[in-house]
Amino acid sequence: MNLSHLAEDEASQRLALMDVEKYGWSKVVVQGGREDPYYSYVPLVSPTSDLKVKLEVEGRLQPLFNGGHITLIPVNGRSGRALLRQTRSLSSEFKLRFFAYDQPLTYCSSCGKTFPGLKAKCPRCGSIKVEAYARQSARYLPVKWWSHQGKLKALKEG
Numbered sequence: 791m792n793l794s795h796l797a798e799d800e801a802s803q804r805l806a807l808m809d810v811e812k813y814g815w816s817k818v819v820v821q822g823g824r825e826d827p828y829y830s831y832v833p834l835v836s837p838t839s840d841l842k843v844k845l846e847v848e849g850r851l852q853p854l855f856n857g858g859h860i861t862l863i864p865v866n867g868r869s870g871r872a873l874l875r876q877t878r879s880l881s882s883e884f885k886l887r888f889f890a891y892d893q894p895l896t897y898c899s900s901c902g903k904t905f906p907g908l909k910a911k912c913p914r915c916g917s918i919k920v921e922a923y924a925r926q927s928a929r930y931l932p933v934k935w936w937s938h939q940g941k942l943k944a945l946k947e948g
């Protein structure tokens with residue numbers, strides 16, 4: 791039997807709403823607040839946790855998910871060198887087998903360049919023909935496609 795930890799945004803919202811309905815707000819802990827409640831989607835550890843704690847916990851849990859699991863690691867403006875050091879330690883120190891760096895991106899169709907972060911216009915050519923991408927679950931999708939309002943709000947705040 792293969793145990794997997796898969797991302798499912800719709801189930802995350804639906805289960806949170808069902809639990810709130812059944813048990814009430816005082817007993818249910820969700821992300822997204824009362825307007826857009828949801829449970830975690832990809833992360834096993836809360837995105838607000840310390841990164842080292844997150845990597846230690848996920849490194850211990852990943853071997854249990856022989857059917858699949860991905861650890862998303864926020865870039866948070868770190869340099870290429872810092873990410874290289876991080877990448878080396880992910881397998882040696884934390885025993886992570888499957889991971890990806892996570893960062894919202896903006897693509898400019900006028901100059902064909904991609905930039906980190908969510909931009910309203912191109913930082914290079916000033917065009918407003920830009921498209922924002924971010925991971926909804928494990929996949930990068932255009933932000934305009936997102937239907938998950940709680941996660942969209944968290945993305946824009948973060």
Ligand SMILES: [Zn+2]
Pocket residue numbers: 898899900901902903912913914915916917
């Ligand atoms: Zn441009």
